[in-house]
Amino acid sequence: MHWILLRGLTREHGHWGSFPERLREVFPDHQFHVVDLPGTGVRYRDESPANIAAIREQVSGQVSHIPGPFSILALSMGGMVALDWAQHALEGQIQNLVLINTSSGFSAPWQRMRLGVWPRVLRLLCRRELFDRERDILRLTSNREVPLSLAKQWYSIQRQRPVHPRNALNQLTAAARYKPRHKRPMPDALLLASRGDRIVHWRCSAALEERWQWTMKLHPDAGHDLPLDDAEWVIEQIRNWLPRQPWLLDATVLSGQSFRFEPPKLPLNKERSR
Numbered sequence: 119m120h121w122i123l124l125r126g127l128t129r130e131h132g133h134w135g136s137f138p139e140r141l142r143e144v145f146p147d148h149q150f151h152v153v154d155l156p157g158t159g160v161r162y163r164d165e166s167p168a169n170i171a172a173i174r175e176q177v178s179g180q181v182s183h184i185p186g187p188f189s190i191l192a193l194s195m196g197g198m199v200a201l202d203w204a205q206h207a208l209e210g211q212i213q214n215l216v217l218i219n220t221s222s223g224f225s226a227p228w229q230r231m232r233l234g235v236w237p238r239v240l241r242l243l244c245r246r247e248l249f250d251r252e253r254d255i256l257r258l259t260s261n262r263e264v265p266l267s268l269a270k271q272w273y274s275i276q277r278q279r280p281v282h283p284r285n286a287l288n289q290l291t292a293a294a295r296y297k298p299r300h301k302r303p304m305p306d307a308l309l310l311a312s313r314g315d316r317i318v319h320w321r322c323s324a325a326l327e328e329r330w331q332w333t334m335k336l337h338p339d340a341g342h343d344l345p346l347d348d349a350e351w352v353i354e355q356i357r358n359w360l361p362r363q364p365w366l367l368d369a370t371v372l373s374g375q376s377f378r379f380e381p382p383k384l385p386l387n388k389e390r391s392r
Contacts, residue, residue, distance in 0.1 A: 119213065120184050121150045124177070126194025127293060128243065128286045130159030132275040135268075137345045137352075144353050150191075153180055155199065157285030166285040170296040173289075174202045189214035191356075193345065194318065195293045198222065202296070204303035214363060215307035216356060218344050219315050221322035223297025224329060229319040230294075239317075243286045249273045261314045261341035302330040308359045309334040310344060310352060317342040333359060 121141070125133055131152035138150050156176045157166030167173050177199055181188075187210055192200035197220025204212050221230040231239070238258065245251040252272040256264045309332055311323035320336055327334040335355045340347035 119148045120186075120188040121148055121214075122181055122184070122188055122190045122192075122200075123150055123152045124155065124190065124192035124196030124199055125158075126196050127289050128158060128281045129193075130154045130162075130275065130279060132159065132279075133272065135271075135346065137349050140349055140353060144357065151181065151184060153177060155196065155289070157289065158281055159279055162279040162281060162285075166288040166292075168288040168291045168295075170198050170202050170292050171206075173292060174199050174206070178203060186211050187213045189216070191216040191218070192220070193218040194220055194342065195289060196220075198293060198296045201298055201303070204307075205299050205301070207303075212304065214360065215304060216310065217307060217323070217326070218310045218352070219312055219318050219320075219323070219342050220309075220326075221293075221318050222326065223295075224325045225319070225322040227294075229322050232317060232319060235317055239290070243290070244283060248276050248280075252276055258316065259341055259343040260346055261312075261316075261339060262347050306363065307332045308355065310337070310355055311335075312337045312340040312342065312344050312347070314339040315342045315344075 123131075123134065123138060125131070131154055134152055138152055141148070141150050154161050155166065155173055156164045164176075167176070190200040190203065190212060197217040200215060200217060201220070201222065204215055235258075242251055242255055242258070245254075249269065252275075253264065253269040256269055256272060307326075307330075309323040309327055311320035311334065313320055313336055323334055323336075326332060337344060337348060337351055340351070345352050
């Protein structure tokens with residue numbers, strides 16, 4: 119199975135850190151592709167559209183070489199792109215959807231971005247001193263102690279592939295205006311949220327759960343960047359959820375064979391990058 123991984127506002131593939139490699143270790147039969155939104159990462163010279171639909175169209179064009187069907191794992195604004203993608207995809211094109219600390223127009227604006235965060239985010243995005251900006255973004259998105267080495271890594275990413283302020287503003291505008299269609303795009307999706315998220319309220323994920331009867335799991339204390347704060351918890355939720363998905367049952371029926379999905383055993387945890 120092929121997976122597309124999408125990050126959020128002004129973030130890129132480098133900000134995943136060791137998370138994609140951990141996914142590859144735990145799910146060796148799956149292939150994980152980190153994809154950048156326009157205006158970030160390898161596409162930092164491109165102009166970002168100011169609406170989610172146009173971002174989704176560009177991202178889907180980037181992965182046309184990846185054989186379908188595939189699955190999507192997405193964080194924050196990346197989750198909006200993924201949800202919009204699922205609502206516009208051909209039936210069966212997307213097998214699994216994992217959305218982490220995302221939000222939509224189904225929630226109140228003060229839940230989508232908590233009161234008091236807007237001014238801080240705008241100041242951060244406009245801040246010229248790159249190291250201080252990246253360190254402060256880490257402090258806002260993570261509820262763990264931020265090691266100097268990680269702040270240096272994020273600083274290096276922005277030095278190499280800087281996000282233009284116009285693109286940051288366009289992405290912020292796209293996220294703020296996004297509202298999904300009312301029709302449920304697939305029978306089930308996995309919603310992962312953090313009770314300790316200081317940017318997006320976890321009830322934004324609960325709103326999607328209640329509307330479409332999707333599966334939701336709530337982390338007790340992680341921050342907005344859940345894969346950074348507790349990658350093993352995220353992997354465990356995916357590992358437990360995947361065996362219940364209909365495409366596995368359909369594959370069994372079509373093959374006419376007895377099939378039992380064995381969730382992969384988690385390898386011994388390596389030293390975390392944090």
